[in-house]
Amino acid sequence: MSSSVTLPADFSNKNLVWIPNEKLALSLALVCGEPDSVGWVDVESIETGERLRISTDDCQKSNTAEYENCENMTIFPCLNEPSILKNLKHRFVSNVFYTYSGQTCIFINPYKHIPIYTDSISKDYQGKKRKEMPPHIFAIADEAYRKMIYEGKGQTILCTGESGAGKTENSKKIIKHLVYVAGNRSGVDSSSTVEQNRIFMDTLENRLIHVNPILEAFGNSKTSKNYNSSRFGKFVKIHFDKNGLILGASIETFLLESSRITNQEQDDRTFHIFYQMIQGLSKSQRDVLFIKDKAVDYEFLKNGCDKIPCVNDADEYRQTLQAMLMMGLNDEQINQIHRIASAILLFGDLNFSQVNKDDDQAALVNKNVADQIADLLGVDAQKLIESILKPKIEVQGSSTHRSQTIDQT
Ligand SMILES: Nc1ncnc2c1ncn2[C@@H]1O[C@H](COP(=O)(O)OP(=O)(O)OP(=O)(O)O)[C@@H](O)[C@H]1O
Ligand SMILES: [Mg+2]
Incomplete structure (x- = not known):
């Protein structure tokens, strides 16, 4: 779609349609007159003024100007693909990345830092109805939280989309917001209990957040679409009491793409942990663990690539190690994990x-x-x-x- 084509501000004509366009995929046109008996009609391109005669099957009605930059697309009189794409694009170029379509929250990944996930923004969304605030993943999390409390039923949020869409990042934001609102829930108990809960929650929040670097080190890898692609599914359950305080959490993982251990496409890597250990451990640590100097020295890794632009595997290793310590793993357990990971790579070198x-x-x-x-x-x-x-x-x-x-x- 062309970003230069926008609806005239005073546009009120209902005969505006999207038509196929070789260069832009879709372009806007005005219907001129009535279709003939076999369904062909004259249209005039908004962009070039050119007159065309096309089949009505190729025309899709456009919404009028008042529906531009729409927050919830279910109100569209014409709910078709071009209108949805046009609206999402309009918002995206205005640096607005969340849009609702009924219960669904659509996220268009900007692949850049956006400062909209702070605690103060969580606070803004806390307890607010959807219509009161612009679309945001925090609103989805907050609504689920409130429904759970007022309806007394468990709630599920599903993050879906193609690789690189932002599922992992958004699921982390959901957890962050839930931990925030549960930790700041006042008036449910005596102040000392709230305070105790806050301390407990702080630990739980740390654990919920610090488990991610571990899961990602062992279950994520670089692919041609996403340098931090999750190669497994994840089901995060957070358990609340009837007052909305967090009692605990569990994470189930499934369908790990274990075949990635033995072979990778040329632009792909296997799981991050292997490169992190090669880059992050000292020479003496590597010697004890029989870890080689370079990824390409391993039969299992030699077909893939070994670096991710802008990612320092040694730094990432330190974060993984820190996360393991935060999660309560002791030195011996961490050593065993290293030994198993090293052994897995060496299996490929048996001749x-x-x-x-x-x-x-x-x-x-x-x-x-x-x-x-x-x-x-x-x-x-x-x-x-x-x-x-x-x-x-x-x-x-x-x-x-x-x-x-x-x-x-
Ligand atoms: N909310 C966001 N703000 C800024 N950048 C983001 C956001 N969400 C995702 N990204 C960027 O997009 C990248 C891919 O996102 P993410 O890993 O969440 O995708 P995914 O849907 O989980 O993909 P996969 O299915 O491959 O695991 C992130 O590493 C990050 O650079
Ligand atoms: Mg992911």
Whole structure:
């Protein structure tokens, strides 16, 4: 759509239509006269003044000027795709990124910092009806919160859209607002309880917020569409008491794209944590963990790219580490996570050959890598090798060892 085509300010003609346009996809035109018996009609392009004769099937009615910059598009007399796109674009170029369509809140991602998620803005939206404030994700969160309290029913907010649409970022804003309003809910109990709740909530807020860097380090990766793409689904449940105070929260994750571990497209990476460890750990830490110097040195990582523009993996590693500490993980647990992550990468570097021509049985070429994996995982190296080359299988109730070919290993 052309941003230069806007409705005349005094426009009152209802015969304004969107017509296909090769260059702009859609352009505005005025219908001149009545359609003929086979449904063709004369139109005049608003942009060029050119007269055309087109099928009425290709015309979609436009709304009049009073519907420009509309906050809730369900009031559109003509609720069609061009009118929706025109309105969203008009708002987007005016730096307005949220628009309602009934219960749905549409977000157009500006890919730039927008200062509209502060506590003071949460305060502005707290307890307000939708119509009282401009569209915002905080209004959605606030309405769900109030409905839960007044109707006594659990509420669900679904964030959906294509990769890079802003689901992850908006879901974080929803949590932020819910934590804010629940933490500032006064008049529900004695002041000491409210104060206790505030302290508890502060810890909970910290945990809810600090869990994200961990989830993202282990479950997000760079793709061609989004440098921080979630490669898993997430179901966040926040439990409130009848007064609207937060009792606890849980996060369920599902459908992790684990195949991304072993191979990636040229512009993609695997999960951030691996690059963070390579860049963020000291040489001596990496030596103990058998972590290589560069991502491309790993068989599992060599096909993808290893850097994200404007992202420093070493800094990101420090944030992930900080988040793990905030979540209460101790040094030993963090060490175990490192060891498992390192072992996963090393599995890709195990090389196999065929024992002899007449036998399909694979043999391990680089036992030193298997020794490193066994060390990291705290298992017996020989048993690990056997489980790869001759895994134990159950046949009719008794167990036996099956020979593996190179492809099967
Ligand atoms: N509200 C916002 N304000 C500013 N920038 C944003 C906002 N939401 C998203 N972005 C930008 O867009 C990027 C992609 O957003 P996000 O990761 O939330 O997308 P997504 O829908 O979760 O994608 P995926 O399905 O790939 O996980 C963010 O890294 C950020 O740069
Ligand atoms: Mg995401």
